[in-house]
Amino acid sequence: MAYYTKPTVKKIKRGYICLELLIIIVLSITFLHNNTSAIEIEKINNKSTNCTINNSKYVYVPSGSKTTIIYPLDSIWTDGLNIISSEKSLVKIWEQNTGILNTKCLTGDSWSRVSSVSPGNKIKVVAVANSGCEINLSRITSTDLPVAFFAFDIAVKPEIGIENEPSTLEYFYYEPNDSYKHKRQISNQMRRKWGNLNILDRGCLSVYVNFCGDGKLNVSDGEICDPADNSHKGWGSGGCNFDCTPVTVNKQKS
Known part of the structure; x- marks a missing residue:
């Protein structure tokens, strides 16, 4: 068994997208087939964390609705091939008032690693996502402030070598802009040797909600x-x- 070494390549960009219902249906199926473990969740009392990238999502809820559902996720890109670690990744969650987010949103079972790898070449992939966070409108006291806030600490390991036998782990990824219709694999599915764990620059999402009334x-x-x-x-x-x-x-x- 042999492998050739490669220099460690640092990753460092990410983005955020919220998906519509049709995409999430496909995403939920993806969770069932590809999720090896839940993502760790931490409830925080202060949304002012050290964010490298800040994103905002604005949601309007029609009249007559008492709740609405959002589908937060975090997408990343790396310069070189990296494996995404679900065990070491972390999502920190803040809510404007207790009870705005449903219990499911605040547990790791509803959060999943979506792609097993980031293929490099700055190709953006979905790293982690939630299958649906319900927002209780009656608990919102100010629509001028975010009703919910998510901070993503995504853990990855860079490729440092390749071995002479097939991998038992599938190296696949989903891009955020194709509605999860295409599960993509890297061309070479040989076993990799991975380097030290890195935590990507933190990406944060603030969710604002407006509604009639x-x-x-x-x-x-x-x-x-x-x-x-x-x-x-x-x-x-x-x-x-x-x-x-x-x-x-x-x-x-x-």
């Missing part, structure tokens, strides 16, 4: 008025409906 006029989301808006902007003669449309009262002729 939050007291703000969200024009870009189609609201004409908001029933909780103290300024009564856009209200009709009869006020504002709970679907954020004005109420018009026709005066009867005497």
Whole structure:
């Protein structure tokens, strides 16, 4: 058995994407087949952690909804081939008030390593993702502040050699922009020798939620008025409906 050594290549970029429902359905299936262990979760009391990259997600919830679901994930890229460690990766979670996020979101079982490797060449892959975090709108006290915050510490090991026998571990990855339709493998599935563990630069995600009845006029989301808006902007003669449309009262002729 022989392998050739390669210099350790440092990784250091990541990005964040939230997926829509159709993509998540495919992602949930991916969890069942590819998840070797859950990701460690840590609940934090202060969202002001040391973030190298900050991302924001804005969600609008239509009237009549009491909850909404988000699908947070973290995508990374590396210069060279790295294996992603689910055991050593960590997701830190903060919520504006206790009870905003459902219990499932705060446990490691709903978080999974999605790709086993980052192939290098700055190809962006999904490292970890959640199968669905439910947000309870009644627990939100301010839509000007994030309702939830996620900090991702992704652990990887760089390739430092290759051996003369097939690997028992499949080296695969999913890119974030193809709706998880294509499970990609690196071309050479021979067993690798991996270097020391590295923690990638921390990427952070702040989630903001607006909804009809939050007291703000969200024009870009189609609201004409908001029933909780103290300024009564856009209200009709009869006020504002709970679907954020004005109420018009026709005066009867005497």
